Amino acid sequence: MLVSAKDMLNKARDGKYAVGQFNINNLEWTKAVLLAAQENNSPVILGVSEGAGKYMGGYKTIVGMVNGMLEELKITVPVALHLDHGSYEGALQVIEAGFSSVMFDGSHYSIDENIQKTKEIIKIAEEKGLSLEAEVGSIGGEEDGVVGNGEIADAAECKLIADLGVTMLAAGIGNIHGKYPENWKGLDFSALAAIKDATGDVPLVLHGGTGIPEDMIKQAISLGVAKINVNTECQLSFAEATRKYIESGKDLQGKGFDPRKLLAPGFEAIKATVKEKMELFGSINQA
Ligand code: 13P
Numbered sequence: 001m002l003v004s005a006k007d008m009l010n011k012a013r014d015g016k017y018a019v020g021q022f023n024i025n026n027l028e029w030t031k032a033v034l035l036a037a038q039e040n041n042s043p044v045i046l047g048v049s050e051g052a053g054k055y056m057g058g059y060k061t062i063v064g065m066v067n068g069m070l071e072e073l074k075i076t077v078p079v080a081l082h083l084d085h086g087s088y089e090g091a092l093q094v095i096e097a098g099f100s101s102v103m104f105d106g107s108h109y110s111i112d113e114n115i116q117k118t119k120e121i122i123k124i125a126e127e128k129g130l131s132l133e134a135e136v137g138s139i140g141g142e143e144d145g146v147v148g149n150g151e152i153a154d155a156a157e158c159k160l161i162a163d164l165g166v167t168m169l170a171a172g173i174g175n176i177h178g179k180y181p182e183n184w185k186g187l188d189f190s191a192l193a194a195i196k197d198a199t200g201d202v203p204l205v206l207h208g209g210t211g212i213p214e215d216m217i218k219q220a221i222s223l224g225v226a227k228i229n230v231n232t233e234c235q236l237s238f239a240e241a242t243r244k245y246i247e248s249g250k251d252l253q254g255k256g257f258d259p260r261k262l263l264a265p266g267f268e269a270i271k272a273t274v275k276e277k278m279e280l281f282g283s284i285n286q287a
Pocket of ligand 1: 207
């Protein structure tokens with residue numbers, strides 16, 4: 001059964017580790033992430049962006065697929081199904097469809113409007129027992145065609161949003177989605193410390209987990225980050241393994257064109273990447 005992300009994140013915050021959110025794109029992705037979590041006895045959050053939701057045939061399709069896998073693959077570790085960077089309408093749709101967690105990203109609104117809309121979504125999410133992630137300071141990089149500048153969130157604004165009763169808070173600290181450029185300055189740890197100071201117990205979320213050096217990940221966790229989002233890195237691993245399969249001509253040998261064979265190396269590559277991240281985040285054996 002899907003669970004809210006609340007307990008797993010509070011436990012992670014107290015235990016000084018982070019739970020990974022791995023974005024899913026299709027059946028292979030979902031199965032790879034779930035099996036990696038089960039094999040490593042780790043809690044996990046499946047992230048679905050609005051674009052990925054459309055791609056997979058709608059939120060209800062995803063809920064059906066994930067619930068089916070939880071049962072048939074005998075997944076017993078805590079799993080949350082979470083909308084990533086949701087709009088107001090998207091948040092309402094996933095709540096209706098049966099997700100167990102939702103992000104309402106109001107970071108592109110004025111702080112007053114962000115507060116107002118976040119408040120409304122919290123109320124609805126709470127009634128249904130879902131966890132809610134809010135965002136202050138837009139995360140840079142490109143995701144689903146939305147390009148942000150990578151702002152550093154204002155600690156006082158973070159406090160205003162945290163005090164609304166959000167389950168978890170994403171705050172920009174120089175992190176961006178996708179690959180980091182050569183001249184990236186790194187995470188802003190003094191901003192993170194100030195945000196932690198201002199927001200108290202709320203587990204913090206680090207977006208853009210792809211390509212952040214290990215020491216920075218560890219430092220972020222020590223400063224209150226309890227959830228780390230990874231998307232691009234699984235895509236890169238999948239693409240690389242699939243490319244190798246095709247380039248070595250395996251699809252042309254025997255039944256190598258069978259999608260169950262063709263997608264197998266990519267599937268294994270996602271599993272390996274997820275495991276690597278769970279080790280780094282410290283969530284193994286924390287289920
Ligand atoms: P990356 O694609 O950089 O790993 O970021 C993922 C993310 O933050 C999803 O919200």
